[in-house]
Amino acid sequence: MSTFRNIITPQDITILKLFKITKTEFREALHLVFKWGCKKKDDESIKDYLTNKERGKSMTMTVFRNMFDKEMRKRIEEDHTGVTYDVSLLFACIKWGCDDLKWGEKPAGNDTVESLCTTAKNLRNKLAHDPFDKCDVKAMDDLCDQFKKIPEKLLTLAKDKYKPAHDVDQEIKKINEHMDNIMKTTIGDPYDLQKQLLKLRKEQVNTINEQGKSELSKLYEDISKIDPASFVTGKERLNIKNVFTKLDVSCANEKEIYDLEYNELLEVKTESGGEPSVIILEGDAGAGKTTLTKLILSDWVGEKSIFRGLRDYDLVLHAEGKKQSISSYLGLIQYLIPTASYKFDDDDLIRSVLKLKVLLVMDGFDELNEGSEKLIRELSEKHIQKSSGKLHLLITTRPSKHSDLLHIVNHHPKVQTKLRGIPFDKRIEFVEKLHNEMISEKQSNQETSKLIDFMKHSRSQLGEHYRLPLNLTLLTYLWAADPGKINPKTTATGLYIAFHELIQSRLLKRLQDCKGVVALPKDKCEEGIREFLQEYYSVCLDTLSSGSMQLSDLSTKALDSKCTELKLPFNDMSEAFLVVDKVWTSKGFTSYLTVHHKSILEFYAANRFMTYINKENDASSDKAKIMYLLKKLTVPEEERKEIFNIINKYSDEDTKSLKRLCQKLLKTHEDLTKYDNMFLYLTGLLTHQGSEKLQEYSAELVEEMKVAGFQGTRWLDFLVEAECNEELASLLARFFSGSLEVCDGHTRAALVLFKYLDISTPVRIILENEVSYIPYLDDMLVSLSKRNCEVELSFQHQWRYKESGFSDYHLNSLLGGKDENQKCNVSRFTGNLMTLSHLPKSVKNLCITFGTTEQAQQILKELPELESM
DSSP states (O other): OOOSSSOOOHHHHHHHHHHHHIIIIIHHHHHHHHHHHBOOOTTSOHHHHHHOTTTSOOOOHHHHHHHSOHHHHHHHHHOSSOTTOOHHHHHHHHHHHBSSOOTTOOOSSSOOHHHHHHHHHHHHHHHHTOOOTTOOHHHHHHHHHHHHHHHHHHHHHHHHHHOOSSOHHHHHHHHHHHHHHHHHSOOSOHHHHHHHHHHHHHHHHHIIIIIHHHHHHHHHHHHTSBOSSHHHHOSOOBOHHHHOOOOEEEEEOSSOEEEEOGGGGGGOOOTTSOOOSEEEEEEOTTSSHHHHHHHHHHHHHSSSOOSTTGGGOSEEEEEETTOSSOOSHHHHHHHHSHHHHTTSOHHHHHHHHHTSOEEEEEEOGGGOOHHHHHHHHHIIIIIHHHTTTOEEEEEEEOGGGHHHHHHHHTTSOEEEEEEEESOGGGHHHHHHHHHHHHHHTTOOOSOHHHHHHHHHHHTTTOOGGGGSHHHHHHHHHHHHHOGGGOOTTOOHHHHHHHHHHHHHHHHHHHHHHSTTTTTSOHHHHHHHHHHHHHHHHHHHHHHHHTTOSBOOHHHHHHHHHHHHHHTOOHHHHHHHHSEEEEEEETTEEEEEEEOSOHHHHHHHHHHHHHHHHHHHHHHHHHHHHHHHHHHHTTOOHHHHHHHHHHHHHHHHHHHSOHHHHHHHHTSOSSOOGGGHHHHHHHHHHHHHTOHHHHHHHHHHHHHHHHHTTOOTHHHHHHHHHTTSOHHHHHHHGGGGSSOEEEETTOHHHHHHHTTTSOTTOOEEEEEOSOGGGOTTHHHHHHHHHTSOSEEEEEEHHHHHOGGGOOSHHHHHHHHTTTOTTOOOEEEEEEEOOSOSTTOOTTOOEEEEOOOSHHHHHHHHHHGGGOTTO
């Protein structure tokens, strides 16, 4: 359409007439659909009907405010009939208030009430965005025909669906006559309509930027709170900014790996110095990826910004890999900013957003499902390029899915970063802030000072798994519940076991206090919980196998049926172990069940294996009972043997082989990569039951973990989770024939492994934390000093932070002092030395830091003496 300047063309007149039709006849058709399809009373507002719990839709006021903006809510209060509602408001009322509609489901070639309501809204908004400037005469005629057909089609379908008492044919006839009159009428003063159209366009320009920000801010105020353990406390979630502590982040390119302040994440550049379209944030399970993304959301809506460059973005959109219901960019935008979306044609909504500078935060690529995979592919293949550099993606993932993510986004400028967790010197601060926030929310009666004392006294024994915020969070909540439940040597699996027991004890109390369950005695409640958990473990394994975090409808029904069978309340049982995510739809709230964290899902899936493994003990007891009964019945010995052969045949097949269990439970024995963490927790669970049980399955565990892709330091994680079991160490030694790399948290595992490792195997030690608090470090270095192998030793913390002390003591431990048995050959060293006098001549590569002028002078004086370097 031509720009409005001095001349009104015939084409302009046609557009103005069509605009008039949308304001009157489209509006009238939508109003009739609203009256017929919504069961509210005539004197009842749509607000009262939607929020009515008995005869309405049970919509909460929070959801109502999200679905209807301030102007809409004002109009709803003033007019209960809908006579004065415009197209956008009527569309919203139909979508949320009318019955028997399925929004988002595309019709298979046929129009529906839903599709025609959407078309009416879209065409009205399309006119406002001026998309018809190049239409020829025929195209304009076709457009007019399309406009004329919509009300009749819509009302005809609504008539069949709702069976109104009105004379629908007469209403259709009246609307058709009005449209004909509008198209034939000579416009006396077109400038009045022109002004209305221009006003609408001006409003829509500001809608996404202003109203979109407002809607997102309200949404992010809620979802940016962290929910570390509300499934135990049942209390309010915690403010992330009051809890957040610095995280360790590094950035990698082809040339180097360098440290990065977490608040610089959005300003990191590509290797060529350009702005990336995609920032990949990789991190282990529980490393704080979700926490960091929530901090970004909270920071964007706050008054002060922590993240550099965040204020440059007009919008920050949030997506989750685990969500199955959002599979397109349009769907995501409409979900996040629903009321602003009413005022746009679908295509123009996307075009308008692409004109803004947008950061889209996708959390949990490793939890991708069919729907969210479509979303990420659409963004990568279409919208990043169309945005002309304005759309940026920040995507979090576990290492196991890193290569899959690269396959999707590899053609875009990108940077790859890694989240390592909470640095050693910030862990006490994190625990202190978290516990203080818990106290303020009345979630703990313990004294923070005593928790801090425990952390300080235990820091030399706390395992490296406490670098993960999730594990520190669990430790804090366990302390708040019962300080006696934790000790410094508790493994990651030990934390989950203790937490799982806490959940069960809280649930037991809740069930006994719950009406309708009070008749069940305590032992029956306990038995009911145990039986429910067997079904729950099975559901978790199925969910993990599906690659999802959200339970399928079939799994949800299975848990519901089990609760009915056990006469336990489904809501209480599901809320104890799952997140109940309620999503508002036109049919009311739809509940989806998800597990709180993928690590917890993997822990419960491992418990499914333990159910079968422990059946073996039950079977032995049952066999003894059967033998007793057979003897009592005087069954001959030969027949008894035959009976037991049959029993053993089936019991062996089910329980005695991990390989068979994988085939039975996972339906595969070939691709076990996605189960790697589950096998770690299975190791911890076996260890928890005693060394004999672990040794019984250790050989098979090693083989299954090999199939699951374990290599390098992951084998040491495995050994740590088994509390450095000697039998397991002897089985793992063969995987380190080339070399052994030891990191923080692996020192004790390496110490045990040395007993079974070839004495000439090269060892590379890379320690990131303050060495004073790394357990078993001295013992490991002394043991290593007696091995006939090449050693690379790196004290990264002392090298980066000169104030953290010198490395001479630990270097001497490795060299063995004057011990004649010293055999190791140090080829590389990184750290902070007072003097080079003890540095062996075998060193080929040396990286040291200078803290003082005197130190630098001493080192430079001694440097020429190292002829080999």
